[in-house]
Amino acid sequence: LQSQLCACKLSAEVRPSSNQLTAYFENPPAGIDKLIWQQAQADNPHPDCTIPVPLVGFAELKRRKQEQVAFSQQQSAILKQIGEVVQQMKTGQLAISQKLTQLKRKQIEISHRILNVLRRQEVHRRAGFAIRVEEESLRCGLERIWSEITSPRGLRIRFQDSRAALNASTESMSVTEKENVAGLGAADRVTADPRYNWNLDADAWAELKEYLSQRQSGIREIQHLISEMSGTLKIMEDGPTSSAQSGNKLSAKPLSRATPNKVSFALNTRAR
Template structure:
């Protein structure tokens, strides 16, 4: 009837509108609707744009989270959170890192005042990093000094600290700092982890999610994380760069510590060598003193059996060294050859050999010893000859008597 108002179409859900914009476009009532449907499908695959499907319905906004988006992947991240005893709490700021980093001390003072400005409560910043959408995050922990042991302290549990900061009475002061939320960085329990792994995120194919769970290299350390769209990929690359910078700083710190340890090791080694040298010198001095003391103490006494055995060994060694075919004979032969070669070079106009000072002194000492030995031998022979003459001269007298 003309007088009756037309019925408005019943509102449909977002998922139904998304399906209608691809499968049932009814704008023009001709072939152009198919072209619009294909265009909507193309927009859905790249995850951005607006899809029109009816003249009487509002367009559907497309996000990368839709099931048709092709720019999706699943990576793995380390299990979020730490032990609750470490007391780490993340404060997310709605400001850029460059605006918050210079005012870290002000943040610490404000948080300390929120805890009642107690002298036994100390607020520390564990780390600070940049987040997406021009935000940043500061990780803090609070230490409480023990009354019965002032030199010892304990950290407040992360859950207790987070619950305290999330009180309604403290929200305005945290908002003045730019803090939008305070999260306890604790490991998820088994129920939370199971729920996360069993329910795929919005827009992720359940089969892909199950495959990612089965391909997890270490389920005790890593969890699958969806990357939807280029913004998530860019953010993950940025996080990797931050971690790489952190590792580079740590490696640089370790390198400087190793360099310092090497210097200390070299200094300690030099000192040890110096002490060893001094120990050897002192040992020789002590040995000489002991020898002199023993010689003085045993003047006029007979040799003990041990000393007699030692003297016999030394005499045998001297005999071996003094043998013509041993060291002295070989050294004399070498000296003769050197003299012959020097004379030969001198006759041929060649350059003469020159001994260094130490070798020359050693040679002089050895030749002096040889000369003294020859003198002693000559004196002994002369004495024996004189004694033999006396015997020969006195032999006829002995026969006559």
């Protein structure tokens, strides 16, 4: 049989019996410690399908590693093929769904065309015949529906009025909201606006108060300085006589009673 099949060796794959497995497990191979053999039996992931096999030497270990690598590559190739098949099936499913949608649309168009053809055929066929009672009742019903739609107080006019009223109510509500927001006080606007929802501690409030008081003092000083300069310009416009008469008063009166720092602060603020 081997010569007929051109095979080197033929061996039957027969599952070992339970007695053979028991004898194999009880007698460890040569050169293998009994504890290691028992541990290998305990670590067997599939006791029903696999049995521990000893590996002697680096050549056996290398061969086992190469077999595992080849098996892993084979599994990866099979998974890749399965993934390609799944992708092709998904693409085919998408194409079929698109084609089905087109066919449904075409079916609807054809059904409409068939209805038009049947309508025209029925009209030509019924030409010259008297109108039946069912047709008359149907015509009356259609005319009544059309009159309800197109009458001065019909559905179309009511729909337009309802739409206009809805738009007007929406605009009035928006205007009312704007007026309510505009009618709020400064504190209410600050409180209502989430951008001004500040959380400041006592020190921050004190610094802010001091800064605002300094700005207010600077504004007062610049106002006083402007009033004094306005008085000086008025004296200069009146003439030298009034200037000479009021010279003593001007020499006795200081130009500005503000401190240099505050005056410079006010001037810098005005220049900006």
